[in-house]
Amino acid sequence: MALLEVDNLSVTLATARGPARAVRGVSFALERGETLGIVGESGCGKSLTALALMGLLPENARATGRVVLDGIDLAGLNEDALCRIRGNRVGMIFQEPMTSLNPLHPVGRQIGEALATHRGLGGAALRAETLELLGKVGIPEPERRIRSYPHELSGGQRQRVMIAMALSCRPEILIADEPTTALDVTVQKQILDLIRDLVRELGMALILISHDLGVIAENVGRIAVMYGGTIVEAAPTAALFADLAHPYAQGLFAAVPRVGWRRDSNARLATIPGVVPDLPDLPNGCTFAERCTLANDACRAAAPMPIEVGPNHSASCIRTDAARLSRKSA
Amino acid sequence: MQGDTFLARGLRNRSFVAGGLLTLALVAVALLSLAWTPHDPLRISIPTRFAPPSATHWLGTDQFGRDVLSYIMVGAQTSLTVGIVSVVIGMTFGVTLGLCASAARGAVEEAIMRAADFIFAFPAILLAIMLVATLGPGAVNAIVAIGIFSIPEFARLTRGAANAIWVREFILAARAAGKGDARITIEHVLPNIASVIIVQVTIRFALAILAEAALSYLGIGSQPPTPSWGRMLAEAQTRIFQNAWLAVFPGIAIALSVLGLNLLGDGLRDITDPRLARKR
Numbered sequence: 001m002a003l004l005e006v007d008n009l010s011v012t013l014a015t016a017r018g019p020a021r022a023v024r025g026v027s028f029a030l031e032r033g034e035t036l037g038i039v040g041e042s043g044c045g046k047s048l049t050a051l052a053l054m055g056l057l058p059e060n061a062r063a064t065g066r067v068v069l070d071g072i073d074l075a076g077l078n079e080d081a082l083c084r085i086r087g088n089r090v091g092m093i094f095q096e097p098m099t100s101l102n103p104l105h106p107v108g109r110q111i112g113e114a115l116a117t118h119r120g121l122g123g124a125a126l127r128a129e130t131l132e133l134l135g136k137v138g139i140p141e142p143e144r145r146i147r148s149y150p151h152e153l154s155g156g157q158r159q160r161v162m163i164a165m166a167l168s169c170r171p172e173i174l175i176a177d178e179p180t181t182a183l184d185v186t187v188q189k190q191i192l193d194l195i196r197d198l199v200r201e202l203g204m205a206l207i208l209i210s211h212d213l214g215v216i217a218e219n220v221g222r223i224a225v226m227y228g229g230t231i232v233e234a235a236p237t238a239a240l241f242a243d244l245a246h247p248y249a250q251g252l253f254a255a256v257p258r259v260g261w262r263r264d265s266n267a268r269l270a271t272i273p274g275v276v277p278d279l280p281d282l283p284n285g286c287t288f289a290e291r292c293t294l295a296n297d298a299c300r301a302a303a304p305m306p307i308e309v310g311p312n313h314s315a316s317c318i319r320t321d322a323a324r325l326s327r328k329s330a
Numbered sequence: 331m332q333g334d335t336f337l338a339r340g341l342r343n344r345s346f347v348a349g350g351l352l353t354l355a356l357v358a359v360a361l362l363s364l365a366w367t368p369h370d371p372l373r374i375s376i377p378t379r380f381a382p383p384s385a386t387h388w389l390g391t392d393q394f395g396r397d398v399l400s401y402i403m404v405g406a407q408t409s410l411t412v413g414i415v416s417v418v419i420g421m422t423f424g425v426t427l428g429l430c431a432s433a434a435r436g437a438v439e440e441a442i443m444r445a446a447d448f449i450f451a452f453p454a455i456l457l458a459i460m461l462v463a464t465l466g467p468g469a470v471n472a473i474v475a476i477g478i479f480s481i482p483e484f485a486r487l488t489r490g491a492a493n494a495i496w497v498r499e500f501i502l503a504a505r506a507a508g509k510g511d512a513r514i515t516i517e518h519v520l521p522n523i524a525s526v527i528i529v530q531v532t533i534r535f536a537l538a539i540l541a542e543a544a545l546s547y548l549g550i551g552s553q554p555p556t557p558s559w560g561r562m563l564a565e566a567q568t569r570i571f572q573n574a575w576l577a578v579f580p581g582i583a584i585a586l587s588v589l590g591l592n593l594l595g596d597g598l599r600d601i602t603d604p605r606l607a608r609k610r
Binding site for chain 1: 435498499500502503504505506507508509510511513517518521522
């Protein structure tokens with residue numbers, strides 16, 4: 001049995017313009033120690049998926065479907081039981097290290113709170129464990145930094161503190177929601193390396209969420225591409241890069257600027273035409289049909305089901321043959 | 331931002347310094363009156379009644395020949411007691427209700443806030459009169475009435491400020507770390523709204539002093555012979571053209587106390603709000 005099984009997860013947001021189906025029928029499984037990357041543009045439902053896993057959805061959101069952690073259906077748990085899982089068995093890192101720490105408490109205390117909550121540590125043991133965690137996430141001079149307030153730390157250091165908080169109870173799953181988006185590129189690399197090393201060292205499963213393909217590709221074993229609230233293509237990293245089957249995934253990969261890009265000639269960065277569809281009035285058929293060069297009437301008529309296009313490799317598109325053909329000829 | 335720099339910023343803020351000094355003076359007078367007053371404030375001396383201010387009686391004497399200065403000094407105790415007790419009542423219940431409303435959301439929040447609106451719909455002084463009429467006049471009942479009617483003010487303010495904190499990212503991070511609503515409220519929400527509440531305390535304190543004066547002026551606050559600035563005004567009213575000092579001095583005492591507390595509140599708000607502090 002997989003450590004985490006997500007089955008037909010949907011999230012509906014109540015908006016002024018009616019219900020918006022922000023996440024629709026997302027299913028995936030995560031084994032112990034496995035790393036999964038979820039990639040997609042803004043508003044594709046990747047962050048809501050992560051929050052739904054933690055039971056931390058905003059008030060105007062309703063989730064349906066099953067999230068099973070190690071045999072426990074999280075939907076059936078009350079708030080107290082969820083609190084014992086959050087931070088203890090599933091840790092989470094957020095996008096904004098600048099605002100994710102309470103400005104009024106020293107960082108050492110904030111890390112220690114999780115330890116005290118879930119592991120009942122106190123006094124000298126608590127301090128020792130906090131210092132060890134700070135050292136583990138690469139904060140220099142932990143003895144001094146344990147008393148620092150968040151505003152005295154740089155963005156990268158704050159994100160390291162957030163990681164220390166998330167790791168404090170040795171969770172089985174670490175969810176990192178855009179952990180480096182707010183950071184400089186050089187710091188971004190350090191943080192990602194840190195996350196990857198810690199995941200390996202502690203044998204955690206990782207769900208890494210990002211809009212940045214480069215971030216995802218280097219750090220996970222398996223990738224799920226999300227568009228319009230659904231997973232449109234999922235495959236092991238190498239297989240996905242070797243054989244992109246979904247037109248949206250192809251477009252996303254083509255739109256990544258590369259070092260050595262020639263600025264002369266008329267070469268321009270590839271883009272995907274159009275905009276993300278409005279959630280309250282999604283089309284009946286494939287959500288990507290309006291922006292897809294290969295779309296036909298069948299695409300607009302019914303939502304495509306995931307099909308196997310390779311070993312462990314699925315894509316939700318009825319025109320994968322044409323899509324793969326056009327990619328080879330290009 | 332807190333600690334030593336807080337005091338440094340406070341000393342640069344004129345409202346804070348002036349308000350702080352006036353408030354300190356009020357407290358000092360009240361404390362001093364416990365140990366020493368120029369004369370016995372309650373000693374009646376008919377031969378020297380209505381004496382104008384002089385070397386013996388600095389602020390004159392009233393219709394019973396009591397020393398006005400001594401009487402005002404002891405009256406400061408009444409004002410401070412009313413302020414402290416009623417603000418503690420209002421703050422304890424109001425902040426608790428506000429925090430509960432903000433943490434629980436939904437039907438509980440609606441119920442608490444609509445109940446607060448209901449009390450707001452009546453003029454406070456009218457409600458105080460109603461309560462005192464039911465419970466009977468007296469200082470204690472006046473204090474309770476004033477305290478009860480500052481509960482909705484605190485509840486509404488707390489709930490608004492707390493709601494703004496609840497949507498911050500560090501609250502989400504704390505929830506992701508497995509903390510329950512109660513712990514988040516105490517560890518994260520309350521410390522972040524403390525400055526707003528402290529400012530409100532100084533303002534409510536001033537209003538409580540005014541309310542006590544108003545209730546005593548109407549004769550339903552503290553009862554004679556307990557000194558009260560409001561009742562001094564009421565008794566002096568009929569003789570204001572013959573013995574003006576009887577009305578002027580308690581009036582000045584009320585005005586200075588309220589002014590001091592309001593300035594202190596303004597100053598505190600400026601110091602604790604970095605956006606305002608930069609502008610001045």
